[in-house]
Amino acid sequence: MPTLDRTIIIAGAAGQGLVTVGELLSKILTRAGYEIFATQHYMSRIRGGHNSFRLRISDLPRYASADNYDILFAFDQDATTLHSDMLHEGGTIILSDKLDAVHKQCVRIPFDKLSSNPRYENIVALGVLCSLLGLERALPEQLLSERFASKGEEIVQENIAVLTSAYEWSVAHSDKCSQLPKMYAHPERILVNGNNSIALGAMAAGVKFCAFYPMTPGSSVAQTLINHSEEMGVVVEQVEDEIAAINMALGASYAGAASLVPTSGGGFALMTEAISLAGVMEQPVVIVLAQRPGPATGLPTRTEQGDLLFSMFGGHGEFPRIVLAPSTIEECFEMGHRAVSFAERYQTPVILLTDQFLADALQSLETYDLHSLGQVHRPDYSDTEPASYQRYALTPDGISPRRIPGIGKTTVLADSHAHNERGNITEDKALRNSMVKKMLLKESSIRKDVIPPRYYGNSKPDKLLICWGSSEGAVREAAESRIEHGENVAVLCFSQVYPLDVTQFIHYLENAKERVCIEGNAFGQFAWLLKGLTCIPIEKNISRYDGRPLTAGYIVHKMYEE
Amino acid sequence: MRDINEYGQYSEAWCPGCGNFDILKALKQTLAELDIAPYQAAIVSGIGQAAKVPHYITANGFNGLHGRALSSAQAIKIINPELTVIATSGDGCTYGEGGNHFLAAIRRNVDMVALVHDNQVYGLTKGQASPTTKEGQITKAQPFGVTNAPFNPVEVAIAMRANFVARSFSGNVPHLVETLKAAIAHPGFALVDVFQPCVSFNKVNTFGWYKKRCYELGEDYDSTNWNAAIQKANELDEQIPIGVLYTNNRPAYGGHLAKKLVYPIGTGEVDSAAFESVVKKYS
Numbered sequence: 001m002p003t004l005d006r007t008i009i010i011a012g013a014a015g016q017g018l019v020t021v022g023e024l025l026s027k028i029l030t031r032a033g034y035e036i037f038a039t040q041h042y043m044s045r046i047r048g049g050h051n052s053f054r055l056r057i058s059d060l061p062r063y064a065s066a067d068n069y070d071i072l073f074a075f076d077q078d079a080t081t082l083h084s085d086m087l088h089e090g091g092t093i094i095l096s097d098k099l100d101a102v103h104k105q106c107v108r109i110p111f112d113k114l115s116s117n118p119r120y121e122n123i124v125a126l127g128v129l130c131s132l133l134g135l136e137r138a139l140p141e142q143l144l145s146e147r148f149a150s151k152g153e154e155i156v157q158e159n160i161a162v163l164t165s166a167y168e169w170s171v172a173h174s175d176k177c178s179q180l181p182k183m184y185a186h187p188e189r190i191l192v193n194g195n196n197s198i199a200l201g202a203m204a205a206g207v208k209f210c211a212f213y214p215m216t217p218g219s220s221v222a223q224t225l226i227n228h229s230e231e232m233g234v235v236v237e238q239v240e241d242e243i244a245a246i247n248m249a250l251g252a253s254y255a256g257a258a259s260l261v262p263t264s265g266g267g268f269a270l271m272t273e274a275i276s277l278a279g280v281m282e283q284p285v286v287i288v289l290a291q292r293p294g295p296a297t298g299l300p301t302r303t304e305q306g307d308l309l310f311s312m313f314g315g316h317g318e319f320p321r322i323v324l325a326p327s328t329i330e331e332c333f334e335m336g337h338r339a340v341s342f343a344e345r346y347q348t349p350v351i352l353l354t355d356q357f358l359a360d361a362l363q364s365l366e367t368y369d370l371h372s373l374g375q376v377h378r379p380d381y382s383d384t385e386p387a388s389y390q391r392y393a394l395t396p397d398g399i400s401p402r403r404i405p406g407i408g409k410t411t412v413l414a415d416s417h418a419h420n421e422r423g424n425i426t427e428d429k430a431l432r433n434s435m436v437k438k439m440l441l442k443e444s445s446i447r448k449d450v451i452p453p454r455y456y457g458n459s460k461p462d463k464l465l466i467c468w469g470s471s472e473g474a475v476r477e478a479a480e481s482r483i484e485h486g487e488n489v490a491v492l493c494f495s496q497v498y499p500l501d502v503t504q505f506i507h508y509l510e511n512a513k514e515r516v517c518i519e520g521n522a523f524g525q526f527a528w529l530l531k532g533l534t535c536i537p538i539e540k541n542i543s544r545y546d547g548r549p550l551t552a553g554y555i556v557h558k559m560y561e562e
Numbered sequence: 563m564r565d566i567n568e569y570g571q572y573s574e575a576w577c578p579g580c581g582n583f584d585i586l587k588a589l590k591q592t593l594a595e596l597d598i599a600p601y602q603a604a605i606v607s608g609i610g611q612a613a614k615v616p617h618y619i620t621a622n623g624f625n626g627l628h629g630r631a632l633s634s635a636q637a638i639k640i641i642n643p644e645l646t647v648i649a650t651s652g653d654g655c656t657y658g659e660g661g662n663h664f665l666a667a668i669r670r671n672v673d674m675v676a677l678v679h680d681n682q683v684y685g686l687t688k689g690q691a692s693p694t695t696k697e698g699q700i701t702k703a704q705p706f707g708v709t710n711a712p713f714n715p716v717e718v719a720i721a722m723r724a725n726f727v728a729r730s731f732s733g734n735v736p737h738l739v740e741t742l743k744a745a746i747a748h749p750g751f752a753l754v755d756v757f758q759p760c761v762s763f764n765k766v767n768t769f770g771w772y773k774k775r776c777y778e779l780g781e782d783y784d785s786t787n788w789n790a791a792i793q794k795a796n797e798l799d800e801q802i803p804i805g806v807l808y809t810n811n812r813p814a815y816g817g818h819l820a821k822k823l824v825y826p827i828g829t830g831e832v833d834s835a836a837f838e839s840v841v842k843k844y845s
Contacts, residue, residue, distance in 0.1 A: 251634030
């Protein structure tokens with residue numbers, strides 16, 4: 001358990017700059033050596049509405065939102081009323097001296113006096129927060145210098161002057177927050193969100209083509225690729241719709257580029273025909289499905305794990321596929337890499353199932369370890385006997401040699417119909433059976449490569465908490481708190497959800513007295529799947545589907561609710 | 563000039579007398595005359611009778627989904643600009659199911675050819691009206707006559723200032739070959755809309771119907787004149803002009819792409835030094 005767990009919620013209307021404050025503060029804290037986990041809660045509008053940025057500062061990594069806060073930085077009056085009940089006993093509200101104080105423990109900032117320009121309210125907020133937390137002034141100064149360097153020295157100096165006045169005012173006028181214990185500074189650490197991490201993992205694995213139609217919360221995967229396209233040699237194309245996106249990705253894949261398409265549930269729905277195409281055509285492609293609550297438009301900027309079964313079964317006909325669900329931001333990197341690697345190796349669609357919570361959450365990490373990543377399978381670049389080459393040759397493991405058109409004298413024929421070994425249309429029943437058997441062989445090969453679930457805790461628990469994907473952080477934290485209370489609780493977490501290898505985990509289910517499946521959806525989709533695969537009952541489902549991420553407090557409350 | 567037999571001989575599943583035979587013949591002849599080897603071309607299609615072309619020619623082939631040929635074809639060209647990319651599909655595929663992609667492809671201007679077999683009817687699904695079927699025409703699915711206004715693909719392409727817009731007729735193979743050669747040579751997105759009789763389901767637009775109406779644009783026709791092109795695109799009754807109706811010189815897609823790309827994109831190794839410097843930006 002961490003000895004430090006300080007929580008801050010920065011709240012206000014969209015457009016007030018609270019995300020800027022939150023991100024700058026997170027970066028400063030990361031550099032200062034703290035473990036940071038920040039989540040973003042926003043509404044589907046550009047200005048107004050109510051948004052918040054929630055930050056956990058710790059000495060050990062945290063992977064979930066907190067239930068209560070030590071500091072509420074309120075950018076408007078609504079923020080004070082909406083979040084007061086989330087404040088710890090003795091917590092502090094920081095707000096403008098123009099707003100009504102609603103709490104005995106308030107720091108009221110004279111924004112007018114600290115900067116004549118209202119544009120700098122963010123910097124005032126940052127200065128006050130850094131001072132209250134006991135961070136050295138040099139840290140925000142350094143970051144502002146870097147952030148505004150491209151805008152010229154004058155802008156840098158203006159920002160630093162405002163920062164200094166806010167910081168000094170806070171030192172002189174306020175001691176209402178306890179300062180953070182000092183940490184060793186780690187200048188090498190990075191601060192990334194889940195979608196950054198997926199995109200970086202995919203680039204490390206050699207992704208070279210991305211087509212996308214903008215859709216929250218998937219778009220920032222494409223944006224991260226765009227930001228680095230020049231250095232990494234990636235082509236990113238914003239296209240007319242999601243159908244074009246995946247059909248382009250399949251064309252690019254055919255022509256030799258590892259390809260990725262990011263989207264959300266509605267976009268994935270449009271892609272399903274082409275997911276079947278990728279299956280029968282045996283074309284590698286990675287689809288990042290960043291879930292948000294549906295159905296249809298649902299809650300466009302909130303979180304849910306409601307597309308699990310859809311990701312497994314979306315598409316017509318039968319074909320092998322792989323569905324991965326990273327549980328942490330660090331794992332987003334590994335899974336971004338793994339998704340590309342699996343797709344290239346098995347020549348089939350790989351769906352990377354994330355969600356808004358993970359997509360937008362920021363975490364401090366040690367920089368990625370490239371050497372721990374496996375080799376990514378490459379196509380067959382040979383050109384021997386081009387005349388006899390068969391794209392869909394029947395092989396013992398179901399995986400055919402994939403050559404690339406335009407390399408040498410081989411011609412490559414890829415087809416959406418039932419086809420023969422060369423790729424030509426056929427309705428011959430023996431050939432159809434051969435090709436289906438080839439798919440089944442490939443499926444068996446994939447099953448041998450399933451990522452095993454992680455197990456934490458006593459081998460004979462009273463309660464086994466089961467989860468998948470992004471719920472893991474909150475579930476582990478809930479378990480830790482129950483274990484502290486002397487309970488015998490264990491946790492089983494899945495990062496690959498399809499296909500599954502039952503032999504990897506059935507004993508965990510059998511050895512538990514009670515099985516509880518915790519998911520961010522109403523129907524208990526993963527519990528349904530596990531029951532179907534193992535015929536072992538799941539005694540309790542804990543669901544969350546209000547668009548907010550699972551937290552330890554929510555889970556513990558539901559565990560004992562009748 | 564290559565030997566046309568290099569592109570293979572296959573038994574086609576088209577009806578005797580179908581216009582697709584001549585389009586396939588013209589395509590092979592075009593590649594042969596331009597000295598494009600089978601492995602240097604990628605023939606991409608959607609679904610429909612016309613879309614079976616990749617199966618009837620020895621070349622690289624991608625036979626994908628209904629309406630989506632242009633999406634896959636553009637990406638193939640982006641990844642490997644050395645390939646001569648020709649999307650070859652029907653009017654339903656290109657202008658119906660794929661209408662959005664057709665408009666986007668004109669705007670994106672990837673250097674490729676869209677060769678549309680336009681028989682003004684759905685053949686594979688047995689005779690329903692297509693986007694280019696004339697208003698009032700009676701079909702089994704439209705027994706009271708088509709009520710939708712027909713889509714005029716060349717007019718739309720010219721209105722959008724596509725780089726190359728041509729119309730041809732499968733019954734005039736030499737004309738189609740010359741048109742295709744010009745389309746391949748012209749940088750950017752080229753549309754070649756080819757009239758073609760569907761002998762089974764379109765009893766109106768027959769070989770004779772086209773033969774009687776199609777006339778070749780003269781030497782003096784100026785394809786850079788947008789107003790004249792729009793006018794020619796609308797000659798669709800007793801006299802229908804065939805040839806290159808419009809040309810434009812907007813730069814083809816690709817000028818904005820990263821300098822360090824290794825072609826075909828994807829064949830190079832991951833630059834780990836570049837990757838490490840990318841990751842540092844997050845510190």
